[in-house]
Amino acid sequence: MNNVDIVICSLPSLLIDRVPGAPAILKSAVEEAGYTCKTIDLSIEFFINQCKQDLGLYHTLSSIFRPGETSNELAKQACKDWVSESVDQLKIINPSVIGLSVFTNFQHRATIKLAQAIREHMPNVKIIVGGMGLIVNASSLSSEPGIKKIDLLKPFPQYLTEKKLVDEVILHGNDLTDLVNALERIVGISEKTKKLNYKEDKVIYNSPVPDYSDYKLNYYLWSQGKSLPVTGSKGCVRSCTFCDIPTQFGKFKYRTGKNIAEEIIELSQKYNIRRFEFTDSLVNGSVKSFKEWLTVLADYNDQQSEENKIYWFGQYICRPQKLTPSDIYPLMKRSGVLSLVIGLESGSNYILKSMKKQVAVEDYYDELEQFQKHDIHCQLLMLPGFYNETWDRFLETLECIVKLQKYLAIGTVDKLSVGTPLFINERMEITQMIEEIGMIVDPYDNHNWKMKSDSEYDYVERARRRLIIQVLVDKLGIPQNYTAVSQVITILEKLTTYKSQLEEKLQTHEHK
């Protein structure tokens, strides 16, 4: 006899200054449908048990889970211990079904290791996987021992099913109803169970209030205070050619502003947490809904003491000023905006146009002036190494970074995060244009592409330009975030691998 119908697990390695949102929403939905559910964040368990809550150790040991990274013996042992302790915990919970939440490809290696152990030690338990990390291929496994090169090109769910590691795969779309349908098949239907009524496929959809009651909220590394995730929309109103959000989520869908604001207020009162992180690709996709929830939160905050006010942060798109209501800035401030993450991408208008950003560099400066005026902070993201980045266009990006320094100096921009040079995945619109633009992509390495028109613009050249950007931002005292640091490390690793390949090739030549 099982104790619960399903346990939903988050997997390492996740960021440890935020809680994973999906299991909490799924738990609410599953329980509303009449099934019993537990959630467990096995990423924070790894941080607590194997890393002894030491951040440095977490970064080192979680290399065993990160895509393509090689690890030392300490990390391998930590992973073995994590698998063993996770199975022990799951045995105590004793579920009929284990749901593994695969958020990104950073959870692929953990998914495999844990699923193998569950199969071995809990053979009667069914395994379901779901999450955004399922829509990418298995290239994250490149450093796993014994992996075949051909397997790296397979969609990750295909790899899992071929290896008989999972029983059900829930691909993104209608997660809540699909999970309940899977439980109906595996656990069965009783008089307690019922169908859900969440219209996840409509433009305006609703969602249950997440249940964080199983979370160990005190163990996350809250450098800025506890916060909870909120999802107000799915997808994006743009179709930027380098982005895979439209393919992942389909048409843009959103919740009403009232629905979003009510959830935030309810969660803040239930968990005594005042900070909320929007997981949306953009908080202002629907300006109407955005204004609605901003207004409700602003009015709520006006009636609260300082310590009870609600604050929020999330991703945001820049629009030209003529398309941005002027009252949105004071409203954002009153509603408790802490920081906005905005994709600036490039300092070249030519590149922005080919990215289909529908915005010019000047529009970003206008927005920053408004942010400065209303004391709103933001972080900017840049994407170097676009397919049509000539040297002159690259220089325009450097000039833009120099201009941005002023906004960093006054604190309007908190951080500038320069990403890794453009890589190609099959869900980006750019993959539909490969023939047209004359791009040649290495099927085994999506960072390694060339243009027919410019053979010198290869990965090494893009890495060199990324390095120049890094030297400039360091010179200007511009802080970088964790992701940017990680990505530069990845560049070094890729270059080192390429160097070894060339050395080998040269040796072979000389041998002949």
Place this chain on the structure above:
Amino acid sequence: MSTNNDPYSLDFLIPDHILELCQLDKFDLSIHLVATAANNQYPLIRVKINDKIIFDEQCRAVTEIHHLLTSKDPVQVTVEYYGRTDKDTVVDSEGNIVENQHLELTKIVVNDVDIVKNSIIYNLGNYTKNLSLEQIQYYSDHGIETGPTHSLSMYENGVWTLNFKMPILTQFAKFKAFEDDTEKSWVDNLNYKIFNTINIVRDLEKQIKTNDHNN
């Protein structure tokens, strides 16, 4: 091309015109002062940059001081209020102050950044009053701090000292940098390692090409 003693410095990779745009040695100062008179006497103010006097006169109600210089070395700016006497505080028969000469630092802009509005000034220095023993006693008796403060209102003779490091905006950006404990720290000489690897890779590619050509 910049020169740098750091053997790992890669500043030479930054194109010259981009480095010029950075204006790393520019120090463009604008000080906006608002003065209040007593007995029709406005405060006497002396402003120095690196001990060189750029302004030394009686303030008007509103005074703006501009100065532009280029420097690679740190820059010290002092705003000194001097010559104030007891006569510059006028009291009525009941001891209430009716006129009190003083100076307000309302706006200081350096390289287009208002360091007062953005609170950067508090990272740069402080206001040290020049008090007589009698005044120190008076303040102490009334529980008022006599040491350096961050008050932008100068009611006593004294000096606001501001210590700038060059490049200015880089110094400000570091003050404002949002530091997050959970973020990974930079790896030592990472940039240099990438630079070095790129050079090796290009060299190997050349060797392979030459071999191919010879074969």
